[in-house]
Amino acid sequence: xxxxxxxxxxxxxxxxxxxxxxxxxxxxxxxxxxxxxxxxxxxxxxxxxxxxxxxxxxxxxxxxxxxxxxxxxxxxxxxxxxxxxxxxxxxxxxxxxxxxxxxxxxxxxxxxxxxxxxxxxxxxxxxxxxxxxxxxxxxxxxxxxxxxxxxxxxxxxxxxxxxxxxxxxxxxxxxxxxxxxxxxxxxxxxxxxxxxxxxxxxxxxxxxxxxxxxxxxxxxxxxxxxxxxxxxxxxxxxxx
Amino acid sequence: xxxxxxxxxxxxxxxxxxxxxxxxxxxxxxxxxxxxxxxxxxxxxxxxxxxxxxxxxxxxxxxxxxxxxxxxxxxxxxxxxxxxxxxxxxxxxxxxxxxxxxxxxxxxxxxxxxxxxxxxxxxxxxxxxxxxxxxxxxxxxxxxxxxxxxxxxxxxxxxxxxxxxxxxxxxxxxxxxxxxxxxxxxxxxxxxxxxxxxxxxxxxxxxxxxxxxxxxxxxxxxxxxxxxxxxxxxxxxxxx
DNA sequence: CAGTGGTCTAGACCACATG
DNA sequence: ATGTGGTCTAGACCACTGT
Numbered sequence: 001x002x003x004x005x006x007x008x009x010x011x012x013x014x015x016x017x018x019x020x021x022x023x024x025x026x027x028x029x030x031x032x033x034x035x036x037x038x039x040x041x042x043x044x045x046x047x048x049x050x051x052x053x054x055x056x057x058x059x060x061x062x063x064x065x066x067x068x069x070x071x072x073x074x075x076x077x078x079x080x081x082x083x084x085x086x087x088x089x090x091x092x093x094x095x096x097x098x099x100x101x102x103x104x105x106x107x108x109x110x111x112x113x114x115x116x117x118x119x120x121x122x123x124x125x126x127x128x129x130x131x132x133x134x135x136x137x138x139x140x141x142x143x144x145x146x147x148x149x150x151x152x153x154x155x156x157x158x159x160x161x162x163x164x165x166x167x168x169x170x171x172x173x174x175x176x177x178x179x180x181x182x183x184x185x186x187x188x189x190x191x192x193x194x195x196x197x198x199x200x201x202x203x204x205x206x207x208x209x210x211x212x213x214x215x216x217x218x219x220x221x222x223x224x225x226x227x228x229x230x231x232x233x234x235x236x237x238x239x240x
Numbered sequence: 241x242x243x244x245x246x247x248x249x250x251x252x253x254x255x256x257x258x259x260x261x262x263x264x265x266x267x268x269x270x271x272x273x274x275x276x277x278x279x280x281x282x283x284x285x286x287x288x289x290x291x292x293x294x295x296x297x298x299x300x301x302x303x304x305x306x307x308x309x310x311x312x313x314x315x316x317x318x319x320x321x322x323x324x325x326x327x328x329x330x331x332x333x334x335x336x337x338x339x340x341x342x343x344x345x346x347x348x349x350x351x352x353x354x355x356x357x358x359x360x361x362x363x364x365x366x367x368x369x370x371x372x373x374x375x376x377x378x379x380x381x382x383x384x385x386x387x388x389x390x391x392x393x394x395x396x397x398x399x400x401x402x403x404x405x406x407x408x409x410x411x412x413x414x415x416x417x418x419x420x421x422x423x424x425x426x427x428x429x430x431x432x433x434x435x436x437x438x439x440x441x442x443x444x445x446x447x448x449x450x451x452x453x454x455x456x457x458x459x460x461x462x463x464x465x466x467x468x469x470x471x472x473x474x475x476x477x478x479x480x
Numbered sequence: 481c482a483g484t485g486g487t488c489t490a491g492a493c494c495a496c497a498t499g
Numbered sequence: 500a501t502g503t504g505g506t507c508t509a510g511a512c513c514a515c516t517g518t
Contacts (some may be wrong), residue, residue: 070515205445312497
């Protein structure tokens with residue numbers, strides 16, 4: 001064990017974490033499933049229970065697993081409440097976070113344009129799937145959204161019904177679990193298509209959110225540009 | 241110890257954390273200063289070294305302390321690099337995060353208006369200090385900023401030079417260490433004063449950032465509204 | 481009741497920084 | 500050489516969950 005650590009130059013608990021993460025990525029344990037107990041993992045991997053615990057504690061902090069006293073350790077799943085907490089930052093000015101309704105306008109398979117290829121880090125020849133939809137909060141259309149996916153990861157998705165919670169679809173049907181995302185925000189003037197879809201005048205200030213999402217295995221898996229009316233809604237960002 | 245834990249219903253490592261946090265709040269150890277070693281703290285508080293470690297690990301995660309192997313554990317300070325990382329999310333589209341230059345337009349002491357009193361949770365009669373400034377990135381004015389402070393926490397600040405890094409001033413001169421902040425973002429049309437200050441046409445879309453900052457002792461200590469041109473700059477938000 | 485995660489302890493050894 | 504935090508282990512006991 002000491003030798004392994006010297007060779008790897010990584011602490012044992014991190015090697016343990018990486019190994020467990022790899023198993024989740026490989027689908028050995030699916031989202032929502034229970035992992036073996038600390039004792040069992042420690043015995044199987046030949047490390048102490050404390051080391052397994054530290055690995056699992058890190059994975060808890062990364063939201064890869066959820067631990068419940070008396071029950072076990074479970075692979076985290078992207079259910080609505082987690083999406084709302086982690087990946088949906090638009091909130092009605094007066095209220096709680098709520099999941100928006102959505103109406104799909106178009107789904108299309110095409111060669112990625114240069115912007116999409118850059119965002120998704122794809123080859124020039126690569127195909128992408130483009131989804132356009134309008135999302136509403138409190139019956140009020142407020143987000144005009146373009147989603148671009150690498151066709152290689154999501155083949156056939158264009159023939160499925162597009163659910164409201166896309167990330168759960170990615171995870172359950174394609175084994176692509178979104179782990180984190182980077183958003184870049186700007187204020188822009190509404191152009192004709194989005195003004196139309198949102199029922200505002202062209203030129204109205206909109207919040208543009210440019211998101212690139214990365215799966216837990218490190219692959220970039222989605223590029224999404226959302227144009228949002230912010231007259232009744234705001235984007236919440238906690239600085240900790 | 242067992243008795244204390246049963247009474248408090250809080251685990252020992254959390255009690256230890258709370259006690260250490262209180263000492264930092266009280267100024268027993270100032271920002272940048274070194275804490276006693278784990279061994280010393282464990283002996284003084286009558287707990288094991290592992291418990292002190294767990295308390296300090298939590299405080300590290302909360303960015304209250306910084307630990308350096310071989311040197312010691314230090315109270316975190318709000319130096320420029322940390323501000324940039326934690327509290328300044330505007331970045332030039334092409335470049336790295338950089339600290340903006342700033343020019344103060346006005347400093348004023350007044351009775352808080354209703355909005356300010358609500359944001360800062362102050363009594364109707366309370367006084368506030370209002371600072372107006374313009375901040376520039378790459379020589380280009382891009383943020384028009386209104387800062388409102390409770391006069392009770394910052395008496396005399398209106399007679400000081402206003403430095404670029406305000407949070408360090410709060411911490412060093414007033415013992416108010418900002419620990420976290422909540423930002424609410426909207427896209428708005430530029431009004432006359434900010435259009436003028438930023439050199440854009442009235443009606444230009446601007447990113448409005450409404451921030452309420454809270455000190456490590458839980459007191460709300462600053463309300464700040466920033467109006468930002470986002471033609472060359474964006475707001476970065478990491479979703480983890 | 482048995483099995484799980486959560487807390488707490490004690491001690492050994494390693495890696496790093498400083499004098 | 501000394502002292503610091505970082506890693507790893509082993510074991511005890513508590514609190515919660517389901518049977």
